[in-house]
Amino acid sequence: MAGTDATRSPDWSPDGPVTILVAPQMGENIGAAARAMWNFGLRRMRVVNPRDGWPNSRAIANASGAGGVLDEAQLYETTEAAVADLHRVYATTARPRGLTKQVLTPEAAMAEAHGLIAQGARVGFLYGPERSGLENADVVLAQAIVSVPVNPAFASLNLGQCVLLLSAEWRRQIDRTPPEQLHLPGAELALAEDVTRMLEHLEAELDAAGFFHLEHKRPTMVETLRNIFRRAPLTDRDVQTLRGVIRALANGPRRRG
Amino acid sequence: MAGTDATRSPDWSPDGPVTILVAPQMGENIGAAARAMWNFGLRRMRVVNPRDGWPNSRAIANASGAGGVLDEAQLYETTEAAVADLHRVYATTARPRGLTKQVLTPEAAMAEAHGLIAQGARVGFLYGPERSGLENADVVLAQAIVSVPVNPAFASLNLGQCVLLLSAEWRRQIDRTPPEQLHLPGAELALAEDVTRMLEHLEAELDAAGFFHLEHKRPTMVETLRNIFRRAPLTDRDVQTLRGVIRALANGPRRRG
Numbered sequence: 001m002a003g004t005d006a007t008r009s010p011d012w013s014p015d016g017p018v019t020i021l022v023a024p025q026m027g028e029n030i031g032a033a034a035r036a037m038w039n040f041g042l043r044r045m046r047v048v049n050p051r052d053g054w055p056n057s058r059a060i061a062n063a064s065g066a067g068g069v070l071d072e073a074q075l076y077e078t079t080e081a082a083v084a085d086l087h088r089v090y091a092t093t094a095r096p097r098g099l100t101k102q103v104l105t106p107e108a109a110m111a112e113a114h115g116l117i118a119q120g121a122r123v124g125f126l127y128g129p130e131r132s133g134l135e136n137a138d139v140v141l142a143q144a145i146v147s148v149p150v151n152p153a154f155a156s157l158n159l160g161q162c163v164l165l166l167s168a169e170w171r172r173q174i175d176r177t178p179p180e181q182l183h184l185p186g187a188e189l190a191l192a193e194d195v196t197r198m199l200e201h202l203e204a205e206l207d208a209a210g211f212f213h214l215e216h217k218r219p220t221m222v223e224t225l226r227n228i229f230r231r232a233p234l235t236d237r238d239v240q241t242l243r244g245v246i247r248a249l250a251n252g253p254r255r256r257g
Numbered sequence: 258m259a260g261t262d263a264t265r266s267p268d269w270s271p272d273g274p275v276t277i278l279v280a281p282q283m284g285e286n287i288g289a290a291a292r293a294m295w296n297f298g299l300r301r302m303r304v305v306n307p308r309d310g311w312p313n314s315r316a317i318a319n320a321s322g323a324g325g326v327l328d329e330a331q332l333y334e335t336t337e338a339a340v341a342d343l344h345r346v347y348a349t350t351a352r353p354r355g356l357t358k359q360v361l362t363p364e365a366a367m368a369e370a371h372g373l374i375a376q377g378a379r380v381g382f383l384y385g386p387e388r389s390g391l392e393n394a395d396v397v398l399a400q401a402i403v404s405v406p407v408n409p410a411f412a413s414l415n416l417g418q419c420v421l422l423l424s425a426e427w428r429r430q431i432d433r434t435p436p437e438q439l440h441l442p443g444a445e446l447a448l449a450e451d452v453t454r455m456l457e458h459l460e461a462e463l464d465a466a467g468f469f470h471l472e473h474k475r476p477t478m479v480e481t482l483r484n485i486f487r488r489a490p491l492t493d494r495d496v497q498t499l500r501g502v503i504r505a506l507a508n509g510p511r512r513r514g
Contacts, residue, residue, distance in 0.1 A: 098442050100444055100492050102439055103440045104438075105432070156296065156322060179364060180362075182360070183356070185357070
């Protein structure tokens with residue numbers, strides 16, 4: 001599962017929100033968070049009071065190609081220190097437990113973050129420890145809460161998955177990959193006139209074979225065939241292949257015999 | 258990281274595309290795929306020729322609360338059999354290796370899938386084995402390719418992550434969670450007139466304290482203060498708390514002394 005060609009997306013940039021892991025427990029999850037970030041072009045990680053110290057060898061082992069995110073990560077003793085130089089902070093959590101707070105979808109939060117960052121603001125997202133999530137003392141440092149709308153019958157996103165979904169949403173809103181592209185390895189799209197000639201060839205052979213024996217049905221049949229072969233995007237080579245197929249069927253051994 | 262209240266999202270439904278894992282290798286990844294699906298309300302999994310047989314105990318152990326997805330999963334010997342009763346098939350892969358094919362973003366593919374399913378069509382997404390991805394023989398069974406636009410400098414999504422991102426995108430497009438909600442545990446939003454009285458109280462105490470000693474600056478200062486306290490959504494209890502704060506500051510020991 002890889003992605004687009006670098007040349008198609010010239011806008012991958014080091015700017016973006018800061019990912020702040022508060023008291024993360026498992027090194028594997030720190031590594032997974034780094035990979036999730038870097039998959040979607042986010043680079044800036046802060047780590048608050050990690051359970052197993054810093055640097056964390058299991059995090060490094062699990063980050064594989066995203067080790068640079070860990071190399072550049074900043075270590076803090078308190079969440080307050082980790083957010084001190086930010087202008088806007090979001091807390092990713094499901095249950096604000098008694099706090100009056102705005103709760104945003106990832107889509108709404110990232111739209112806001114894009115707007116603020118475009119204005120020059122520094123923005124961060126807080127992620128709590130795996131088992132317990134963010135404490136209220138951390139949540140009150142945030143202006144708003146972000147909550148992924150998951151299936152209420154099965155609401156279990158782990159730390160790496162949560163960072164992945166938010167990082168993907170950050171990227172989705174600015175990604176310039178065309179929604180639909182035609183992958184044409186070593187081929188060119190056929191010209192309309194080449195498809196027309198192929199269809200004329202097909203229709204002539206079908207006439208010869210007596211396919212259109214009910215003359216009043218001919219126009220509809222021809223229209224249907226033309227529509228089938230215009231619906232798929234055909235390459236010049238596809239058209240050559242199909243003309244070969246028509247010839248083979250029209251002149252093949254069975255007809256000759 | 259959990260989600261919204263079930264009562265807010267009454268539209269979780271068993272309908273949706275089929276997730277087809279082709280020759281998956283690790284049971285852990287099959288379990289992760291089940292969790293990813295069920296997190297976003299997708300329930301129908303098909304498994305083609307899994308390396309370690311079926312059922313897979315590591316898949317079951319890793320699926321935790323999403324074990325029902327595995328219980329109901331259907332086993333096939335070939336990809337062709339697994340897609341036979343579907344009307345439209347998408348292949349998740351990065352490199353079509355020589356095949357002319359439409360390449361869609363997850364957003365575009367899921368928009369199309371929603372439209373087709375609404376028309377009564379059955380839709381499936383193929384995911385290849387972890388190491389090698391889908392083979393061309395599988396990709397040609399699909400009408401289009403889906404590729405997640407990841408960072409070209411780090412394009413490494415694993416099977417579970419890929420299923421997570423596509424399942425989340427399926428859900429995102431139909432989710433009815435309000436983008437922005439005010440979480441108000443045991444409180445009500447303050448009425449405008451209560452905020453007005455609090456501001457009048459504040460301004461009166463500031464007048465008494467000589468805060469507005471430059472009369473020509475008074476209107477701007479008052480406007481700024483009113484704007485600060487109108488910007489945040491305040492509850493009735495917040496307003497009571499703030500009035501207590503004003504009283505304490507205005508009448509506290511330091512002033513008396």
